[in-house]
Amino acid sequence: MEPFEVFAIRYGHLGNRHPGQSYILADPHEYGPDLDYFVWVARRNDCMFVIDTGFAEESAIRRKREHLRSPVDALRLLDIDPDKVTDVILTHLHYDHAGNLDRFPAARYHVQDREVAYATGRCMCHAGLRGPFEEDDVVAIVRKLFAGRVQFHDGTDELAPGITVHHVGGHTAGLQVVRVKTARGWVVLAADAAHLYGNFENDRAFPVVYSVAEMLEGYKLLYRLADSANHIVPGHDPLVMKYYPAARADVEGIVVRLDVPPSRAVPPSR
Numbered sequence: 473m474e475p476f477e478v479f480a481i482r483y484g485h486l487g488n489r490h491p492g493q494s495y496i497l498a499d500p501h502e503y504g505p506d507l508d509y510f511v512w513v514a515r516r517n518d519c520m521f522v523i524d525t526g527f528a529e530e531s532a533i534r535r536k537r538e539h540l541r542s543p544v545d546a547l548r549l550l551d552i553d554p555d556k557v558t559d560v561i562l563t564h565l566h567y568d569h570a571g572n573l574d575r576f577p578a579a580r581y582h583v584q585d586r587e588v589a590y591a592t593g594r595c596m597c598h599a600g601l602r603g604p605f606e607e608d609d610v611v612a613i614v615r616k617l618f619a620g621r622v623q624f625h626d627g628t629d630e631l632a633p634g635i636t637v638h639h640v641g642g643h644t645a646g647l648q649v650v651r652v653k654t655a656r657g658w659v660v661l662a663a664d665a666a667h668l669y670g671n672f673e674n675d676r677a678f679p680v681v682y683s684v685a686e687m688l689e690g691y692k693l694l695y696r697l698a699d700s701a702n703h704i705v706p707g708h709d710p711l712v713m714k715y716y717p718a719a720r721a722d723v724e725g726i727v728v729r730l731d732v733p734p735s736r737a738v739p740p741s742r
């Protein structure tokens with residue numbers, strides 16, 4: 473089996489955060505980490521998957537996030553034409569992962585049953601749970617569904633040999649992580665199953681949460697799916713840009729390769 477190349481594309485940033493915005497029961501005096509925003513790509517000769525679609529500039533302005541670049545246009549840095557992308561995996565439907573859906577006219581969208589049920593059901597009666605969703609994104613996925621362009625998954629599924637999705641229910645009801653076979657082994661793109669290294673490595677729950685218990689179980693699942701702790705890629709940690717090498721000199725600070733080992737000692741397994 474030919475291994476996948478895997479990339480993270482950084483398109484947004486958020487600074488000046490209180491520690492309690494990253495960790496439940498944080499000490500107010502500890503460091504409050506910044507967040508980066510990413511989309512990911514897994515590709516090899518016979519197939520290519522875009523993982524998440526980022527937020528649009530309008531959502532960034534409304535939500536006061538730093539919009540560094542369009543995540544869709546940034547795919548062109550990897551010679552990917554968004555018009556020709558055939559498969560998009562949506563880890564979940566939060567605004568920073570499932571915007572821009574109309575920018576992929578040829579794509580089929582892979583999403584968990586439970587995520588669409590969650591984003592269109594009674595949990596959205598609660599402002600706190602509804603807040604990270606954009607109404608327009610949820611409507612957009614329903615329209616894709618009626619256009620025959622949604623592929624549902626329930627739990628674990630193989631999309632092609634060497635790439636599988638796995639349900640993790642903590643952050644939203646139907647979040648999925650993506651496990652990809654690379655030249656260095658099985659890499660797990662955690663997305664919001666682990667925003668920061670500090671969440672999964674220290675077993676500290678992130679406060680945007682549907683079920684704390686499932687989130688903590690999710691951290692354990694990441695370790696089971698990945699070949700080592702250094703094969704887990706958190707979804708919002710700025711350290712990812714520090715640990716992984718640029719895909720090319722001209723995309724320094726924008727695109728890093730995740731299919732090569734990070735420049736950090738391997739932390740203990742849990």
Ligand SMILES: [Zn+2]
Pocket residue numbers: 564566604643664
């Ligand atoms: Zn999220």
Ligand SMILES: [Zn+2]
Pocket residue numbers: 566568569664707708
């Ligand atoms: Zn997110």
